[in-house]
Amino acid sequence: MKKCENCGKQFDWKTTFTSLWRNYTPIACSECGTLHKITPLGRLTFVSMTMFPAVLFGSSFSDNPQYALILAGACFIVLIGSMLAPFAVRYRKAL
Ligand SMILES: [Zn+2]
Known part of the structure; x- marks a missing residue:
């Protein structure tokens, strides 16, 4: 999990998770209030952990008529990927 670059306080999972789903809103440190923004690589990490495997999964079953099951x-x-993403994404102190 990411730490605050200013005071070293660890961000909790819920804060990071919420930020990711709210279009990567910056995270404010609960201790010192320093804003942290997701890095471009962090966005890529999030997408590659959620949308990418889901699309891959969907396309590998494209001949299968059970769409509800595929969906x-x-x-x-996407749910599992986004729950794990807070551990992998990178944030940087906003200037
Ligand atoms: Zn801080």
């Missing part, structure tokens, strides 16, 4: 599977992948 459910893809949603599940």
Whole structure:
């Protein structure tokens, strides 16, 4: 999990998770208020952990007529990916 670059306070999972789903809103440190923005690589990480595997999963079952099942599977992948993403994405102190 990411730490504040100013005071070293660790961001909690929920804060990072919410930021990712709210179009990468900057995270304010709960201790000192320093704003942190996601890096371009962080965005890429988030997309590659959620949308990319879901699309890959969907396309690998494109001959399968059970669309509801595929859709459910893809949603599940996005959910799991986005729950793990807060551990992987990078944030930088906003200037
Ligand atoms: Zn701080």
